[in-house]
Amino acid sequence: MSTSPAPSDAPWDLSFLRVGALVAAAVTAVAAPVTGLVAGWADAVGVLVGAVVVTAFFVVSGVVVAWAGRINDTFTLPAALGAFFVKALVLFAVLNALPEDGWLDRLTMAWTVVAGALLWSAVQLRWVWSRPLYYVQPPAPPREAPDSPERMDPDGPRTRG
Structure with missing residues (x-):
């Protein structure tokens, strides 16, 4: 007799995606023009495309893992690995489709992807280190009966007298 896994009631917070996208956009806004002035505009386009690729990859992974986790926590690892595999295949196909001496520098784009992945990981x-994340949901505070003699007053304990 098999039972289907119960849906997870764990909250999946994707707010790190907003923070990561903002940090990536800020770094890209500085790196692309500097790269364009120093190495050429094909390199600057490589920086822009690399930043978009990394941001898209992290967003897709975050959404897929959160979706799988809402179904059941045991699905998160297969979902993450499957998403990674699909993204790697897509990136490989896109990189092979780009001409070697085209409108963007593939080597600069590749280094931007490496740097962007490290930035997003940081x-x-x-984000994880600055949040109280629980392995299990903390228990709810005990509820007291409204007419309980042990009920504490917000001003503190009172003495009978």
């Missing part, structure tokens, strides 16, 4: 680490 943002995620900072």
Whole structure:
């Protein structure tokens, strides 16, 4: 007799995606023009495309893992690995479709993807370290009966007298 897994009631917070996108946009807004002035505009386009690729990859992974986690926590690892596999295949196909001497520098784009992945990882680490995340849902505070003699007053305990 098999039972279907119960849906998870764990909250899946994707607010790190907003923070990561903002940090990536800020770094890209500085890196792309500087790269364009120093190395050329094909390199600047490589920085822009690389930043978009990394941001899209982290957003897709976050959404897929959260969706799988809402169904059941045991689905998160297969979902993450499956999403990674699909994204790697898509990236491989896109990189092979780009001409070697085209409108963007593929080497600069590749280094931007590496740097962007490290940046996004740092943002995620900072986000996780600064939040109270629980392995299990904390218990609800005890509820007291409204007419309980032990009920505490908001001003503190009172003495009978």
